Amino acid sequence: MRLLITFTAVLAVVSAQTASNRFPDDFMFGAATSAYQIEGAWNEDGKGESIQDNFFHNHPLFILEQNGDVACDSYHKYKEDVQMLKALNADVYRFSISWPRVLPNGDLDVINQAGIDYYNNLINELLANGIQPLVTMYHWDLPQALQYIGGWPNELLADYFVEYARILFENFGDRVKWWITFNEPHQFVEGYSVPWGAPGQRAPGIGDYLATHTVIKAHARVWHLYDEQYRATQNGSVGITLNMDWPEPETNSTEDAEAAERARQFVMGMFGHPIYSKDGDYPAVVRQQVDANSKAEGRPRSRLPTFTQEEIEYIRGTADFFGMNNYNVTFVTPGLRGHNPSKKRDTAVITSAPESLSWGLRKQLNWVATQYPGYPIIITENGHLNLGGRNDTDRIEYYTEYLGAVLEAIYTDGVPVIGYTAWSLMDNVEWNRGFTVTFGLYEVDTSSPNRTRTPKESAGFMAEVFRTKQLPNQYKQ
Numbered sequence: 001m002r003l004l005i006t007f008t009a010v011l012a013v014v015s016a017q018t019a020s021n022r023f024p025d026d027f028m029f030g031a032a033t034s035a036y037q038i039e040g041a042w043n044e045d046g047k048g049e050s051i052q053d054n055f056f057h058n059h060p061l062f063i064l065e066q067n068g069d070v071a072c073d074s075y076h077k078y079k080e081d082v083q084m085l086k087a088l089n090a091d092v093y094r095f096s097i098s099w100p101r102v103l104p105n106g107d108l109d110v111i112n113q114a115g116i117d118y119y120n121n122l123i124n125e126l127l128a129n130g131i132q133p134l135v136t137m138y139h140w141d142l143p144q145a146l147q148y149i150g151g152w153p154n155e156l157l158a159d160y161f162v163e164y165a166r167i168l169f170e171n172f173g174d175r176v177k178w179w180i181t182f183n184e185p186h187q188f189v190e191g192y193s194v195p196w197g198a199p200g201q202r203a204p205g206i207g208d209y210l211a212t213h214t215v216i217k218a219h220a221r222v223w224h225l226y227d228e229q230y231r232a233t234q235n236g237s238v239g240i241t242l243n244m245d246w247p248e249p250e251t252n253s254t255e256d257a258e259a260a261e262r263a264r265q266f267v268m269g270m271f272g273h274p275i276y277s278k279d280g281d282y283p284a285v286v287r288q289q290v291d292a293n294s295k296a297e298g299r300p301r302s303r304l305p306t307f308t309q310e311e312i313e314y315i316r317g318t319a320d321f322f323g324m325n326n327y328n329v330t331f332v333t334p335g336l337r338g339h340n341p342s343k344k345r346d347t348a349v350i351t352s353a354p355e356s357l358s359w360g361l362r363k364q365l366n367w368v369a370t371q372y373p374g375y376p377i378i379i380t381e382n383g384h385l386n387l388g389g390r391n392d393t394d395r396i397e398y399y400t401e402y403l404g405a406v407l408e409a410i411y412t413d414g415v416p417v418i419g420y421t422a423w424s425l426m427d428n429v430e431w432n433r434g435f436t437v438t439f440g441l442y443e444v445d446t447s448s449p450n451r452t453r454t455p456k457e458s459a460g461f462m463a464e465v466f467r468t469k470q471l472p473n474q475y476k477q
């Protein structure tokens with residue numbers, strides 16, 4: 001509530017301004033990472049095994065060159081990471097906590113003090129350098145012990161997640177004011193439908209929907225826990241990060257427009273509608289497609305579980321802000337593709353290869369603001385992939401265009417965007433692609449045991465944008 005009031009005041013000022021290349025004074029800029037992708041130290045100081053450790057150790061062919069065993073070695077080099085953020089003039093650092101580093105078995109039977117110390121040290125170091133932590137509780141590294149009992153399709157996981165969240169609020173909530181429960185659930189529930197991502201369970205159109213159901217409930221319970229027991233003393237905000245490569249109709253036909261909207265609802269609406277919409281529950285088109293297909297397949301129940309009315313009301317409104325990730329645009333048209341059954345087939349669209357087009361970010365921001373009015377938006381990920389190199393003018397161009405689109409969304413369209421964290425602070429383990437592609441503002445030398453970090457040209461560019469809260473003068477609306 002506090003946040004919404006503050007934000008309304010900000011919006012009033014913002015909309016009174018004319019289009020500008022300057023972001024609002026209190027706009028939060030920073031960079032993002034995640035635990036598996038940067039920490040390394042996969043089995044040090046009492047850390048438990050995660051599904052990512054387990055999956056990439058057992059399926060080395062699914063990852064190129066290097067897995068996350070050492071990654072950027074941020075477990076040992078976090079002080080250097082903080083200095084990099086400081087050099088970027090970052091207001092916030094979005095990082096994730098590794099659940100099995102804190103609770104090696106996923107449960108409260110073992111609380112790993114070394115893990116808690118690590119995150120306390122990181123948080124304290126950030127604050128000592130004037131940088132706010134923006135903390136993701138879950139960026140895909142489930143304790144393997146919880147996968148042995150079925151992982152996210154098992155509804156009991158919501159209990160475990162709430163208990164883990166309580167440990168985080170108790171230990172870090174005095175200093176962490178921004179919490180994200182889950183990063184990109186649309187992506188990680190895929191691990192219950194395809195073989196190439198952890199935990200590699202092949203139950204398309206079933207396992208991913210069961211996992212979705214648990215994740216939404218777990219998110220809502222953590223928000224209520226914070227709201228009821230911690231908000232009054234800790235005074236922070238809790239949200240979730242949802243992603244989408246903006247689906248644009250391939251042509252101006254009605255069929256393509258409907259296909260694009262269907263794709264949006266299956267990707268972002270699947271999680272966004274129950275949590276952020278006025279009515280709650282899964283989007284009508286998702287419910288209808290999956291129910292109809294399940295029936296046609298001769299099943300006695302829908303592959304997509306249902307919420308009770310009580311659950312719908314409990315879940316609706318469980319967020320203080322909307323975390324949004326966007327990188328690309330895809331062009332869509334109706335059509336049946338993919339395994340039968342599968343989420344892809346239920347969505348009934350054919351999707352083009354993703355393309356970097358900044359207007360997609362602006363359209364997506366507008367879509368979110370229209371579908372889910374009243375929530376401040378933080379762009380928690382956006383960034384440019386290339387094959388490496390410090391002379392990354394392509395990345396500077398990307399950021400110039402995408403940040404320009406954010407300015408247009410704020411000033412021309414009135415979308416309440418309050419922050420932006422670039423993906424990523426440094427080159428890191430890009431999941432199946434290892435270090436073979438890069439997103440970093442800093443280069444990481446993976447051939448050196450020291451994992452030497454060196455700023456790229458884009459780091460200098462972003463440091464200036466973050467310092468001045470302004471795009472360079474050549475950008476004009």
Ligand code: IFM
Nearest residue numbers: 034184325381423430431
């Ligand atoms: O590296 C990933 C991140 O873990 C989740 N969002 C997309 C990024 C780039 O692919």
